[in-house]
Amino acid sequence: MENNYKSYKLKKREKMARGIYKLTLEGRENARPGQFYMLRAWQDYPLLSRPLSLHDCKEEEFSFLYQERGKGSKILTSLKENDEIKVLGPLGHGFEIGNYKKVAMVSGAVGLAPFLYLAKELKKRKIKVDFYAGFQEESYALEDFKPLVEKIYISSDKGLEGFHGNVVELLKSKKIEDYEQIYSCGPNPMLYSLLKLVDPKKTQVSLEAHMACGFGACLGCNIETRSGEKRVCQHGPVFSGGDIIA
Incomplete structure (x- = not known):
């Protein structure tokens, strides 16, 4: 499944609160609200990628908001502008929007x-x-x-x-x-x-x-x-x- 990952450049990393960060990636994605991506910015360890919900999606950038918890999220937090992040997605079933008032x-x-x-x-x-x-x-x-x-x-x-x-x-x-x-x-x-x-x-x-x-x-x-x-x-x-x- 590694071949299905796409590589993007990190445009911006922002600290939103204690232990809370936002990553903005350069590029265009087509996803529904509520879907998620698997992210990784490392080769072998940690073994698993990190699942993150899509926070926002614009014409030429998309972002993720997350809490720093384990080894993988700490690596994401350590990234700098223009570093490479691999993403797999969009994945899963998102929110359904009906004819509501x-x-x-x-x-x-x-x-x-x-x-x-x-x-x-x-x-x-x-x-x-x-x-x-x-x-x-x-x-x-x-x-x-x-x-x-x-x-x-x-x-x-x-x-x-x-x-x-x-x-x-x-x-x-x-x-x-x-x-x-x-x-x-x-x-x-x-x-x-x-x-x-x-x-x-x-x-x-x-x-x-x-x-x-x-x-x-x-x-x-x-x-x-x-x-x-x-x-x-x-x-x-x-x-x-x-x-x-x-």
Whole structure:
């Protein structure tokens, strides 16, 4: 599968918050909001590439927002302008956009990554969007969302900004029944809590999973759903909330 990787030059690396970075690559890609790519900027070690959701996609550049965690992401963070990054994708099943009038996007931590590109597509279709963004500490990467959404509601686990608590607790005080669809992405426990609060059939969730290949061959990201066993990389990462066993 190595031959299917494409090489791009790093245009810019930005630090968005403590441990949170944005990589912008030079080039053109054609992907749907919610799809992901496998990235690598090394030869043999680490063995596995890093799966990252597409953050934004423009005419001549595309970007990824991620949290530095392990060896691979630390290598990505160490890259400099014009360094080469190999990417495989777009992969997986992205967000479905219906004929809605008003929707909500709900993110936890770096789960806001796929929502900038989604917000742009929703704006093009004149769909009104409220964005509920949850953070552990202070917010980041929200400036680009302001011209795209109606309102931004912020929660902070540590009470540093906005609502003191997690984003699901914030939603309990809102009229969530007014939304025709809820798009969500974040830590899986947060998503499972969300599905117990809202109508799962009106919700799309982007799940996190450990991935080795990114295209369904290794069976490393299998999950049990209401319609049987599925692979997060191939059938997801975006699933209908009604199919998820919370």
